[in-house]
Amino acid sequence: MDITRRNLTLGGVSLLAGASASTISRAELGSFLGIGEGVEDFLLATDAYIFGYPLVTMEMTRRVITNVAAPAGTRGPMGQIIKLRHYPDASFRDVTAPNADTLYTTSFFDVGKEPWVLSIPDMKGRYALLPMLDGWTTVFEVPGKRTTGTGAQTYAITGPGWKGTLPPGVKEYKSPTAIVWLLGRIYCTGTPEDYAEVHKLQDEFKLVPLSSYGKPYTPPPGTVDPTIDMKTAVREQVNRMDTVAYFTLLCKLMKDNPPAAADAPQLAKFAKLGIVPGQDFDASKLKADFVKRVPEVAVDRIMLQFKVNKNITDENGWAFTTKTGIYGTDYLMRALVTAIGLGANRPQDAVYPTSQKDAEGRKYNGANKYVMRFAKGQLPPAEGFWSLTMYDSGYFFVKNPLNRYSISAREELKSNPDGSTDLYIQKDSPGKDKESNWLPAPSGDFVLMMRLYWPNEKNPSIIDGSWKIPPVKQVT
Numbered sequence: 001m002d003i004t005r006r007n008l009t010l011g012g013v014s015l016l017a018g019a020s021a022s023t024i025s026r027a028e029l030g031s032f033l034g035i036g037e038g039v040e041d042f043l044l045a046t047d048a049y050i051f052g053y054p055l056v057t058m059e060m061t062r063r064v065i066t067n068v069a070a071p072a073g074t075r076g077p078m079g080q081i082i083k084l085r086h087y088p089d090a091s092f093r094d095v096t097a098p099n100a101d102t103l104y105t106t107s108f109f110d111v112g113k114e115p116w117v118l119s120i121p122d123m124k125g126r127y128a129l130l131p132m133l134d135g136w137t138t139v140f141e142v143p144g145k146r147t148t149g150t151g152a153q154t155y156a157i158t159g160p161g162w163k164g165t166l167p168p169g170v171k172e173y174k175s176p177t178a179i180v181w182l183l184g185r186i187y188c189t190g191t192p193e194d195y196a197e198v199h200k201l202q203d204e205f206k207l208v209p210l211s212s213y214g215k216p217y218t219p220p221p222g223t224v225d226p227t228i229d230m231k232t233a234v235r236e237q238v239n240r241m242d243t244v245a246y247f248t249l250l251c252k253l254m255k256d257n258p259p260a261a262a263d264a265p266q267l268a269k270f271a272k273l274g275i276v277p278g279q280d281f282d283a284s285k286l287k288a289d290f291v292k293r294v295p296e297v298a299v300d301r302i303m304l305q306f307k308v309n310k311n312i313t314d315e316n317g318w319a320f321t322t323k324t325g326i327y328g329t330d331y332l333m334r335a336l337v338t339a340i341g342l343g344a345n346r347p348q349d350a351v352y353p354t355s356q357k358d359a360e361g362r363k364y365n366g367a368n369k370y371v372m373r374f375a376k377g378q379l380p381p382a383e384g385f386w387s388l389t390m391y392d393s394g395y396f397f398v399k400n401p402l403n404r405y406s407i408s409a410r411e412e413l414k415s416n417p418d419g420s421t422d423l424y425i426q427k428d429s430p431g432k433d434k435e436s437n438w439l440p441a442p443s444g445d446f447v448l449m450m451r452l453y454w455p456n457e458k459n460p461s462i463i464d465g466s467w468k469i470p471p472v473k474q475v476t
Contacts, residue, residue, distance in 0.1 A: 041273065042290040042297075045243070048270045049298035051263075052250035053238070053335040054137040057342060058179060059253055060234045061095065062108045067228045069221045077222025079109045079116065079209070081182075083202040087190060090399035093233045097341040097352075097395045097449060100405040101387045102185035103195075105130075105202050111159035112178030112256050117170060117213045118157065121204035123150035126197075127187040127384050127453070129349050131325070132157060135179035135257035137338055139325035139346050146349060146383070146454050156210060160258060167213060177257035182207070183343045187385060187453075189410050233394070235339060243294040244283045247274070251281040262329050305336040306356075316471035317361070318450070320353035322463055340395055341449075350384075351462050353450045359471035366427040366443040372472045376419030381460045381467050384453030385409065388423060393445040400440035401429075406451075407439040425472060448472065 065082070068075045074092065076082035084104040092098055109116045120130065120143065129144030143153055156170045159178050166172055184205075188198045208217045229237055241249075254277040259267060267277060274282030306312065311323045311333055325346030327334035337344045341352055357363050358370060372388070380386035387408035390398050397405045407413075407423060414436055415421050424430040424438045425448070450469065452462055460467035 038287045038290055041287055042293070044269060045273055045286065045290070045294045046298040046301060047266070047331075048250075048273055048275055049243070049246065049294055050302060050335045051266060051270070051331045052246070053298075053302065054338045055135050055253050055257060056241075056246060056250055057234065057238050057338050058133075058135050058137060058181065059249065060238050061342065062179065062181070063225075063228050064230060064234055066108050066222060067225055067230060069224055074104070076107065077219070079207065080107060080219050080222070081202075081205050081207050082106045083199070083205075085199060085202075086195065087405070088397065089403065090397040090405070092397060093231075095342055096233070096235055096339070097389075097391060098397065099185070099387070099389065099451060100190075100397070101187065101385060101408065101451065101453070102128075103188045103198050103202070105182075105184035105186055105205060107182045107207055109157075109180050109182070109207065110178050111157050111162070111175050111180055113159075115156045115158040115162060115164075115166075115172075115210040116180070117206075117208055117210055118155050118182065119206040120153045120155075121201055122152045123186075123201060125150050126201070128185065129345065129384075129453075130182060130184040131343075131345055131349070132173060132175065133181040133183060133343065134175050135177035135253065136259070137334060137342065137344075138176070138327065140175060141173040142325075142346060142349060144349070156213075166210075170213075176260065179253075179257055181343070233396075234342075239295060239299055241295065243286065243291045244281075246295065247286075248281045248283070251275060251277075251279060254278065266329070266331070299339075302332065302335045302339055305332050309333055309336070313465075316469055317357055317359050318353040318355045318469045318471075320351055320462070320469075322347035322351060324352070325349070347455075347463060348457070349454060351452045351455050353452075353462070353469050355448045355450075355472060359473045362474065364425075364441070364446045364448065364472075366441040366446060368474050369424070369426040369430075369476075370441075370472050371475050372423040372425060372470060374421045374423075374470055376415075378460075378467070378470070379409070379421060380450065380452050380469075381456040381462070382452040382454055383456060386450065386452045388439060389449045389451065390425070390439050390441060391447045391449060392442050393447060395447060395449075398440065398442040398446065400442075402435070402438070402440055404438075404440055407437070411436050413437050 065075050066078045071080050071082050087100040088098045127145050131139045131142040134140050154170050155173050156166050157173045157175055157180055159175055186198050188194050274285035306319050312319050312321045323333055324337055324344040387406040389406040392398050413421055424434055427441045430438050455462050
């Protein structure tokens with residue numbers, strides 16, 4: 001691969017920053033990294049790390065979420081439906097960039113041995129989407145209001161290579177991997193009355209192995225592994241793994257979660273490093289002088305995609321992509337979305353503009369006050385709903401006196417006399433008369449993420465660029 005001075009960083013600093021040449025020589029790079037010979041192999045190893053980042057992260061997420069004896073809160077055993085009854089709070093650390101607009105109805109299950117059957121109740125017109133992700137974070141199917149309507153539906157999710165006959169009325173969804181993550185979202189206003197309505201719907205969902213479909217079924221209790229770290233955020237656990245442990249796990253996972261056919265050219269290169277699908281990792285093929293540096297540089301490459309990936313739009317201080325959910329061979333984009341928004345939907349279901357800096361390019365900080373103004377008739381265009389969420393610098397919710405983590409039309413936003421709408425983004429209250437439009441901020445650095453669920457596909461639309469997201473401006 002061609003390594004340019006703008007697409008590789010180390011410790012948050014661009015390699016050889018400030019130099020004028022456009023391409024880094026291998027000798028120069030090797031000297032900078034202190035790895036001597038083997039620069040090509042080092043770069044290949046970072047490619048392999050990036051390639052495997054989604055699968056490793058999904059597995060580590062699965063371990064944490066399912067490491068309980070029975071469903072409780074945001075966690076539940078394999079094959080059991082987790083019904084989030086209230087929005088997550090600021091202590092939630094299971095998944096980065098969670099939302100506070102929909103109640104998750106989720107499950108991890110393994111279709112490697114037999115299919116599982118999901119029964120969805122009549123949602124009575126309520127907005128919901130039920131994306132199913134494979135082990136590589138690809139959304140391979142997404143029943144819901146946009147795609148299949150809100151009537152009762154039944155699906156059998158089958159694994160790689162499965163062949164058989166399904167019961168009448170059961171539609172097959174074929175998963176490319178053994179790992180499947182059902183990441184259902186049901187819209188809820190958050191009032192006690194609406195919580196109760198959504199809870200009734202959640203309780204009608206059913207998930208059973210095919211061999212038990214149509215029969216009385218009681219899921220077995222989950223197993224608890226005391227060695228699993230249940231406190232540290234999954235992303236931190238993944239990023240802390242050493243290279244050998246990381247590639248060992250990746251190779252193990254690929255036995256039941258095969259890469260796509262389109263990945264074959266890239267995988268052929270990784271064989272030189274001892275990474276071969278279906279085989280154990282051969283650590284003897286990694287050079288010792290660079291092995292410790294691989295995770296550090298690979299993660300920096302992932303996060304730098306905000307600035308250099310051609311599929312990321314950057315306008316008015318907001319970065320977003322319409323390349324989520326289905327990634328093809330854009331491994332860097334797939335890894336970036338895994339790092340900051342694991343479980344992202346297809347763009348037809350949701351677009352997630354993210355902003356780390358204000359309109360003047362200054363990092364957001366709670367010491368300042370900000371306003372985001374939407375002109376009359378220019379609130380985010382979405383068939384489902386829209387919201388603006390506040391995260392700290394680690395993409396987690398921010399504790400605040402209102403327990404408000406996102407702001408949307410459900411706050412009954414007040415408009416200005418000219419019909420425009422201002423959102424107040426700051427640490428302290430802007431005043432009682434403006435609190436309906438207030439998104440509380442932390443005292444330190446923060447990140448903003450907008451969600452447009454089922455965004456308009458025709459003008460005005462964020463997908464085709466006919467709607468522009470307005471800037472966030474610092475005010476005195």
